[in-house]
Amino acid sequence: QVQLQESGPGLVKPSETLSLTCAVSGYPISSGYYWGWIRQPPGKGLEWIGSIYHPGSTYYDPSLKSRVTISVDTSKNQFSLKLRSVTAADTAVYYCARHSAGGIPNYWGQGTLVTVSS
């Protein structure tokens, strides 16, 4: 059973970097599939941020590409998100998820709320 669990600070100050980690259990990240981040601002819809395919192919939403980095740590079987220069508009529930090439996420973490505020 594949399980994903997000972790990281729930509060980030404006202009700083949002950093989240997704711990994966039940499947080795290095064995395949795409591992991605999706966010949902309060009361709004789902937004894809980006995905990574080990060992290092990354794909980002063009509107966020200049601020985003997604990386993998196979030794810990986890992947991470860094979003730089955050503003209040980046306040959202952040989900990590697994999907196949050309496919949509079928395994999701429970989500973690990140608030950007001073």
Next chain:
Amino acid sequence: QSVLTQPPSASGTPGQRVTISCSGSSSNMGSNTVNWYQQLPGTAPKLLIYSNNQRPSGVPDRFSGSKSGTSASLAISGLQSEDEADYYCAAWDDSLNGPVFGGGTKLTVL
């Protein structure tokens, strides 16, 4: 502004049949399959329909999906109170090289 377009709300009474529409473009729904998620308050989205009309194990056959060109529909028959949730359509986008989503439809069971 979401890439895929859905109505913001829908409603029905218990036992009724309701449909939710979703429209996209050639780079997403025009060339890839459509999928639907159900999201209950405070929880992660749950895959409800994949590959246009397939149900994962455990999803009641009251839920069905269809697609034609760059449009798709989710139908829920025999509406029940527990169906009250947000519903999202999703598809792979060949231009973005990633998944895209609709803005979500809030279903109210009257």
